[in-house]
Amino acid sequence: MMTQTLHVEFETHEGALLRLIGLIERRGFDIHSVDLPAASAGRMNVGFGVIARNLSSDIGILQRQIHRLTGVCRVFGDVDGTDKRVGGQHG
Amino acid sequence: MNAIQPTIETKAAAASKQAPSGAELVVSALRDQGVEIVFGYPGGAIMPLYDALPGSGLKHILVRHEQAAAFAADAYARVTGKAGVCIATSGPGATNLLTGIANAFMDSVPMIAITGQVPAGVMGTDAFQEIDIFGMSMPVVKHSFLVRRAEDIPQIIAQAFEIATSGRPGPVLIDLPKDIAQSRVENIAPIKPKATSSRAPDPSAIAEAENLLKRSKKPVLYIGGGVAKARAVLALRRFNMLAGIPAVSTLTGLGTLPTGSADFYGMLGMHGGKAANMLVQEADLLLVCGARFDDRATGKVDGFAPNAKVIHLDCDPAEIGKVRSADVAVPGDLKAALESLKIGILDISDWRQHVRALGAEHEFNYEAPGSGVFAPAFLDELSRAAGDRFVAACDVGQHQMWVAQHCQFSRPEAHLTSGGLGAMGYGIPAGIGAKLARPDDCVVTVTGDGSIMMNIQELATMRRYGVALKIVLFDNSALGLVRQWQELFYEGNFSEIDLYDNPDFAEVARSFGIEAFTVSRRDQTTAAIERLLNTPGPVLAHVHINPRENVWPLVPPGKSNAEMMER
Numbered sequence: 001m002m003t004q005t006l007h008v009e010f011e012t013h014e015g016a017l018l019r020l021i022g023l024i025e026r027r028g029f030d031i032h033s034v035d036l037p038a039a040s041a042g043r044m045n046v047g048f049g050v051i052a053r054n055l056s057s058d059i060g061i062l063q064r065q066i067h068r069l070t071g072v073c074r075v076f077g078d079v080d081g082t083d084k085r086v087g088g089q090h091g
Numbered sequence: 092m093n094a095i096q097p098t099i100e101t102k103a104a105a106a107s108k109q110a111p112s113g114a115e116l117v118v119s120a121l122r123d124q125g126v127e128i129v130f131g132y133p134g135g136a137i138m139p140l141y142d143a144l145p146g147s148g149l150k151h152i153l154v155r156h157e158q159a160a161a162f163a164a165d166a167y168a169r170v171t172g173k174a175g176v177c178i179a180t181s182g183p184g185a186t187n188l189l190t191g192i193a194n195a196f197m198d199s200v201p202m203i204a205i206t207g208q209v210p211a212g213v214m215g216t217d218a219f220q221e222i223d224i225f226g227m228s229m230p231v232v233k234h235s236f237l238v239r240r241a242e243d244i245p246q247i248i249a250q251a252f253e254i255a256t257s258g259r260p261g262p263v264l265i266d267l268p269k270d271i272a273q274s275r276v277e278n279i280a281p282i283k284p285k286a287t288s289s290r291a292p293d294p295s296a297i298a299e300a301e302n303l304l305k306r307s308k309k310p311v312l313y314i315g316g317g318v319a320k321a322r323a324v325l326a327l328r329r330f331n332m333l334a335g336i337p338a339v340s341t342l343t344g345l346g347t348l349p350t351g352s353a354d355f356y357g358m359l360g361m362h363g364g365k366a367a368n369m370l371v372q373e374a375d376l377l378l379v380c381g382a383r384f385d386d387r388a389t390g391k392v393d394g395f396a397p398n399a400k401v402i403h404l405d406c407d408p409a410e411i412g413k414v415r416s417a418d419v420a421v422p423g424d425l426k427a428a429l430e431s432l433k434i435g436i437l438d439i440s441d442w443r444q445h446v447r448a449l450g451a452e453h454e455f456n457y458e459a460p461g462s463g464v465f466a467p468a469f470l471d472e473l474s475r476a477a478g479d480r481f482v483a484a485c486d487v488g489q490h491q492m493w494v495a496q497h498c499q500f501s502r503p504e505a506h507l508t509s510g511g512l513g514a515m516g517y518g519i520p521a522g523i524g525a526k527l528a529r530p531d532d533c534v535v536t537v538t539g540d541g542s543i544m545m546n547i548q549e550l551a552t553m554r555r556y557g558v559a560l561k562i563v564l565f566d567n568s569a570l571g572l573v574r575q576w577q578e579l580f581y582e583g584n585f586s587e588i589d590l591y592d593n594p595d596f597a598e599v600a601r602s603f604g605i606e607a608f609t610v611s612r613r614d615q616t617t618a619a620i621e622r623l624l625n626t627p628g629p630v631l632a633h634v635h636i637n638p639r640e641n642v643w644p645l646v647p648p649g650k651s652n653a654e655m656m657e658r
């Protein structure tokens with residue numbers, strides 16, 4: 001199956017990265033690569049190469065699930081980009 | 092010979108002379124949030140917080156197992172709409188809370204769980220009772236905090252309440268190392284309020300929804316637990332008073348429209364009513380409000396409402412399209428969305444007449460052979476006798492499904508059930524939490540002989556605080572729901588479901604100091620209900636029922652809702 005890229009910009013609170021990785025794996029995606037630049041000003045912008053474990057796993061839904069995590073500022077990727085500023089209700 | 096008089100000082104007075112401790116900051120931050128009752132159980136790492144409780148103005152309910160603290164806080168939150176608070180020590184205390192936290196997560200219930208942790212300096216050394224509850228709980232919390240500096244406590248607690256109660260509610264864990272709780276804080280970090288905006292519905296989506304509704308010949312209103320969470324119950328009732336769309340509800344949406352109200356056809360899904368499932372299958376449009384297409388509601392998704400378009404209203408955009416794609420998506424404030432939907436009078440009188448006939452044809456029959464108690468009839472009579480103040484707190488099993496099918500609910504808070512997690516053991520602690528929150532309501536825990544044993548120790552909590560909870564224990568000497576599945580889907584190969592050696596539950600209750608009586612014949616039903624409702628204090632009715640009774644109707648697992656099995 002195809003690798004898709006997800007970029008997540010988030011505040012570097014304790015556990016934030018673990019929370020992200022856990023969510024991606026639990027919601028039906030294998031993590032194939034991680035692009036992890038150093039944090040700056042309390043924020044980090046991570047790129048995940050992900051592969052859906054089955055055809056029904058929708059990366060658009062995954063983006064919105066990541067999006068609703070506290071401390072996530074922006075999620076965008078190959079597929080329909082979602083931006084916290086225009087996206088769903090925070091919280 | 093004057094003895095020296097010791098100066099007796101309260102903790103609070105003593106503390107007022109010096110900078111507050113982390114634990115005192117926790118207590119005052121909880122008070123600032125309007126917390127009155129907390130549920131918990133002490134232990135080593137959380138002792139500083141327990142040291143700060145006496146005289147704090149917080150009422151602490153000492154449960155007898157941490158799981159019960161979480162369940163009680165969950166029910167407290169469900170009936171009040173405020174976040175429930177539970178407290179446990181590190182290690183086993185924290186792991187015991189987990190099931191209750193997961194329960195709140197699955198049903199989107201606002202909760203604050205505070206756990207003690209070993210001192211920060213020894214974290215990571217496998218210290219005594221050190222467990223990484225922050226890591227363990229991650230998949231079942233909305234958010235979590237590990238307190239690293241005592242001065243952050245007021246900010247963390249304010250944020251935790253904000254996160255737990257806003258948007259789609261959920262549990263928030265705060266892990267508090269012992270040394271931080273004990274340390275004195277000179278400079279408290281100021282609380283920075285975060286503005287949370289609820290998103291107004293998109294006018295073009297509303298217009299599209301209105302269009303679909305006006306064109307629909309067979310619309311169905313599909314109600315989930317999210318309507319009550321969004322405080323949109325009145326908005327929904329008003330909307331449908333005018334629209335008159337035939338409505339069904341999920342397990343957690345029951346009570347949003349009162350049972351028996353015009354246009355309401357009850358619960359859909361695995362143990363839903365036949366009429367409810369049939370009308371959803373026939374629908375050409377589903378107006379889905381605050382529901383997530385749970386598999387217990389939809390049955391086999393491919394066969395679910397095959398001819399229906401979907402309008403999906405939910406505060407959580409991640410739920411829209413997750414299971415069933417939406418033709419019109421309306422993420423955001425559910426109340427505002429319902430208030431802005433204007434559809435006038437729909438031309439659906441043929442459809443309404445048809446579903447009314449379906450409803451009449453498939454009404455439940457309360458006749459049953461034999462002279463034993465028939466639980467569905469018992470529950471129907473009980474909830475009618477209890478009236479509008481009735482609140483049912485269920486355990487999990489056949490009895491839980493009978494409650495959903497046969498009780499009258501006047502409001503969503505009248506039905507407390509472990510929906511998403513389906514956790515046996517919820518019933519008694521939930522009943523305690525609800526009764527403490529709403530002392531004037533008639534709170535009844537409906538439990539089974541399997542479930543009650545999961546938190547039976549909480550009879551001691553009822554006794555200690557005089558919680559006037561009524562317990563109806565349906566005893567079928569079995570793990571009935573599992574037995575039913577083994578009978579129907581595992582060729583009657585009954586495996587490990589027989590509870591032939593149950594204790595005499597009435598005696599057990601009495602030994603806890605709870606009044607109790609036993610019922611075994613159907614003709615005792617009315618007298619038993621009167622006794623339950625007229626006993627001022629806590630009381631348990633141990634009701635023997637036919638071990639072979641099943642829950643009907645039923646959609647077999649993996650089948651479409653069109654394929655219901657009936658008695």
Ligand SMILES: Cc1ncc(C[n+]2csc(CCOP(=O)(O)OP(=O)(O)O)c2C)c(N)n1
Nearest residue numbers: 488489490513515539540541542570571572
């Ligand atoms: C904690 C937990 N363990 C196991 C189950 C699986 N389970 C679901 S219903 C049930 C039987 C419940 O028995 P009882 O409380 O007597 O209710 P009944 O079905 O007999 O009314 C079991 C074991 C569960 N839901 N929760």
Ligand SMILES: [Mg+2]
Nearest residue numbers: 539540569571
């Ligand atoms: Mg049983």
